Amino acid sequence: MEAVIKEIIVGYESEKTPLISILHRVQDKLGYLSEEVLKLVAKYLDLPLSKVYGVASFYTLLDTEEKGENIVRVCESAPCHVKGSMNVLTELKSELGIDIGETTKDNKFSLELTSCLGVCGVAPAIMVNDQVYGNLTAKKLEEILEKY
Numbered sequence: 001m002e003a004v005i006k007e008i009i010v011g012y013e014s015e016k017t018p019l020i021s022i023l024h025r026v027q028d029k030l031g032y033l034s035e036e037v038l039k040l041v042a043k044y045l046d047l048p049l050s051k052v053y054g055v056a057s058f059y060t061l062l063d064t065e066e067k068g069e070n071i072v073r074v075c076e077s078a079p080c081h082v083k084g085s086m087n088v089l090t091e092l093k094s095e096l097g098i099d100i101g102e103t104t105k106d107n108k109f110s111l112e113l114t115s116c117l118g119v120c121g122v123a124p125a126i127m128v129n130d131q132v133y134g135n136l137t138a139k140k141l142e143e144i145l146e147k148y
């Protein structure tokens with residue numbers, strides 16, 4: 001783990017890379033940003049742990065806890081809310097049998113909320129891992145979940 005973090009940070013040395021980009025890269029490689037990982041990032045960037053932890057815990061796309069294989073994020077911003085994102089959320093909770101912030105027993109899905117995904121024109125929208133889906137209906141949700 002330490003070697004992975006070191007490699008990512010060394011690769012950015014010549015650039016003024018924002019901490020958030022480094023944390024994304026580290027998360028992509030290691031799955032999530034555990035306390036141990038954040039301490040190593042802080043050490044190699046020579047930053048206070050509080051600053052690294054602050055960035056990691058502020059952004060919804062960065063995870064400081066271990067999640068399921070697939071993360072389902074429901075957009076809760078106003079345009080999606082108006083178009084029924086809470087119905088989508090209710091359907092997902094029922095389909096997956098979990099609440100927001102929880103992971104299914106088989107570790108396949110975690111359910112979270114997120115702010116605008118940038119596709120308000122097709123609201124309500126969700127994101128599963130890196131894939132965004134819009135114009136959601138109950139039937140469409142079922143089909144989407146079956147893909148994973």
Ligand code: FES
Nearest residue numbers: 075080116117120
């Ligand atoms: S408000 Fe949901 S995608 Fe923009």
